[in-house]
Amino acid sequence: MSMRDKHLAAKQLPQKVVIVIPAYNAGAQIASVVDSIPKIVTVHDASFATEVVVVEDGSKDDTFNEALKTRATVLRHVMNSGAGAATRTGLKYAETLGDSVAYVITIDADGQHNADDIDRLLGCAIDTKADVVIGNRLHSGNRAAMPVHRVLGNKGLTLISRMLFGIKVEDTQSGLRLYSADKLRIISTYTIDRYGFCTESLWLASRAKLHIQEVPIEVSYSDETLSHGQNNWGVVDLLLDLLWIRMVG
Amino acid sequence: MFTSKYALLVIINIPILLVGIIGAITNYKTSRISKQRCVTQVTLWLLVGIAFVFVEPVYNSLVRHHLTESAPMSIFDMMLLTGIVFCLLLVKHANERIMEINKKLARLHENQAIANARKASED
Numbered sequence: 475m476s477m478r479d480k481h482l483a484a485k486q487l488p489q490k491v492v493i494v495i496p497a498y499n500a501g502a503q504i505a506s507v508v509d510s511i512p513k514i515v516t517v518h519d520a521s522f523a524t525e526v527v528v529v530e531d532g533s534k535d536d537t538f539n540e541a542l543k544t545r546a547t548v549l550r551h552v553m554n555s556g557a558g559a560a561t562r563t564g565l566k567y568a569e570t571l572g573d574s575v576a577y578v579i580t581i582d583a584d585g586q587h588n589a590d591d592i593d594r595l596l597g598c599a600i601d602t603k604a605d606v607v608i609g610n611r612l613h614s615g616n617r618a619a620m621p622v623h624r625v626l627g628n629k630g631l632t633l634i635s636r637m638l639f640g641i642k643v644e645d646t647q648s649g650l651r652l653y654s655a656d657k658l659r660i661i662s663t664y665t666i667d668r669y670g671f672c673t674e675s676l677w678l679a680s681r682a683k684l685h686i687q688e689v690p691i692e693v694s695y696s697d698e699t700l701s702h703g704q705n706n707w708g709v710v711d712l713l714l715d716l717l718w719i720r721m722v723g
Numbered sequence: 724m725f726t727s728k729y730a731l732l733v734i735i736n737i738p739i740l741l742v743g744i745i746g747a748i749t750n751y752k753t754s755r756i757s758k759q760r761c762v763t764q765v766t767l768w769l770l771v772g773i774a775f776v777f778v779e780p781v782y783n784s785l786v787r788h789h790l791t792e793s794a795p796m797s798i799f800d801m802m803l804l805t806g807i808v809f810c811l812l813l814v815k816h817a818n819e820r821i822m823e824i825n826k827k828l829a830r831l832h833e834n835q836a837i838a839n840a841r842k843a844s845e846d
Contacts, residue, residue, distance in 0.1 A: 529836065549837060549839070551832060552835070562833065563836050563837070644730060
């Protein structure tokens with residue numbers, strides 16, 4: 475019986491879901507994002523306590539202080555290292571929490587994700603016994619909510635990920651993801667510190683033949699949300715990172 | 724088939740290529756680089772070696788077909804090529820050291836962030 479199955483079977487044991495939020499210059503939204511995450515999540519009669527971990531990545535604003543006011547455990551990078559590095563720190567922290575952690579979910583700090591979708595990811599993981607569940611923003615239901623350039627950019631990156639790595643996922647750049655805790659050792663070994671980690675972690679998962687699923691999720695963009703994320707040169711950077719790891723390993 | 728200069732080019736560069744190939748295999752066996760990276764590096768060094776072996780035949784063929792009017796390789800050209808290959812070896816070595824340091828720095832950064840958070844929660 476796998477570690478996860480043991481947790482699911484023994485429902486009287488405390489099961490935890492760690493929510494990792496990498497945060498950079500997110501002082502305006504971080505408190506509301508953390509507060510939107512429920513303390514207990516119940517899916518299919520299985521209850522999970524949530525522990526929120528904010529990884530503050532050397533922000534220039536008051537993200538750290540705002541995060542400290544919430545219930546989250548706050549990890550702080552002394553220098554800005556990138557979304558990939560911040561996420562990896564959060565995943566490594568989750569690994570140290572031991573067997574009580576059943577799943578780890580990453581969520582963006584800019585407020586584009588809906589905390590209700592956490593249930594959806596968990597439900598999919600439990601139903602399908604998936605090791606990785608990706609929240610897919612690129613489904614038709616989100617067409618109105620997502621700016622056109624973001625849709626095109628994400629679809630383009632997804633196509634490139636498929637060509638370079640054979641990854642058959644519709645939204646490779648989604649920040650809302652679930653990982654089974656017993657597979658963290660595989661996922662957290664990615665090397666890209668910036669946004670390319672989204673694709674690299676999926677590549678590691680598919681090379682290790684992990685079970686990957688996708689579920690449609692909601693997304694909402696505000697002016698604040700749109701000011702975060704990648705600019706055009708960031709995309710070029712990302713492509714170069716992906717080309718490098720594909721060619722050289 | 725080979726004049727002495729072209730043979731000398733191959734002979735002088737064989738040690739450098741061997742260092743490159745053995746270095747790549749050693750790094751893979753000591754888990755410093757992945758198998759893919761090892762294969763890439765070994766392939767690169769082998770291609771350089773093969774290119775050196777075929778420098779003279781290719782040059783002669785180009786001359787025969789009037790595709791070049793370049794003079795034959797001089798001793799200076801040979802030393803220059805050897806220098807370039809040696810620099811390639813140095814760059815590869817430096818790149819690997821940088822990658823190692825990068826990994827250590829990332830691990831240090833992560834562990835420091837986690838340790839500080841643990842300390843803050845205990846205080």
